[in-house]
Amino acid sequence: MSNIPKIVILGAGYGGILTALKLQKQLNYNEADVTLVNKHDYHYITTHLHMPAAGTDNPENARVNISKLIDEFKIDFVKSTVVQIRTQDKKVILEDGTLSYDYLVIGLGGEPETFGIPGLAEHAMSIRSINSVRLIREHIEYQFARYKREPHRTDYLTFVVGGAGFTGIEFVGELADRIPQLCRAFDVDRSLVKLYNIEAAPSALPGFDPELVQYGMDVLTKKGVIFRIGTAIKECSPDGVIVGDGEEIRSKTVIWTGGIRGSRLIEEAGFETMRGRVKVDDYLRAPSHENIYIIGDNSLMFNEEGRPYPPTAQIAMQQGVTCAHNLVAAIRSQPLKTFAFSNKGTVASLGKGEGIGVAFGKKYLGRKAAWLKKLIDLRYLFIIGGIPLVLRKGKFF
Structure with missing residues (x-):
């Protein structure tokens, strides 16, 4: 038993869960001891969090x-929080124990990147977990209730979303749909509610097809979203944000979606990083560590134009598949496979029945894009849980 290699996977996000599930299929019994570590006993679908x-x-x-996803006879699951990674000892320190490894997969997910904007980390909320979205939802509802008690406080009804990337755009689309419902429930005049989407870049959805971006902004503007594109947030406080050349937008609700960095545990472990992300080799391995694979938000890879790939669910899933293949190959002393990202397309929702996207070399907008987004979500459910998971969860996506 002592000769069986130990594989430890840190994080059950898109990359980590796909690595575990593929190892589960490809490894024979007793060929490796695989342990999956995650701080929650559930995997959450990040691309769906903007809705709740x-x-x-x-x-x-x-x-x-x-x-419900793993085979307990092939994968040991440990619910715990990672405290430290000790590469020199081949150990992972958890809050309630220690794990040793022969091969390590780091897929700890990302953290909000605040770019040093004063007050943002302290006073803004972020869409990053099940618990965080519960807080955002309850906070928004509470602001309507507060306004009914203090009707002169319109800052309670002003909502600021920093960042017009995919998360920001998808969230304002859903919130724009929700606001009329909240106004009816709390008997609030809809014209008093302000929903700002602020983006420092010169365009919403930077790098996306300009025609589709314009369509998306038109749809959201009609829903009541106020765009401030090419305008940076300079400071965040309990009273709102300072933007541009000093303009103050008073708000008790600031939600930051403007960037992701890798886990700080990676920097603390001694890896060379760029915003918490490690530049991995073609096989997804960390520099100077042939037994350590880094995937998802924690990895940094560049495309043919020399630009870093964005940390998306799509790339994390594909990395998980390649990572599992290379772990099996390493154990069996077989050649490793280089990672090659295959872009299947990108779709952003704009609220109920609306979306924009590029897939299969074609542009999609409106209801077609919304259906395509649903199909992508259903495909992911099928990949990780088969038809039973699709039947159980599919109707909600």
């Missing part, structure tokens, strides 16, 4: 119990 955050869906629909 806005209150248009139940947070429970975005999570899947890990026990």
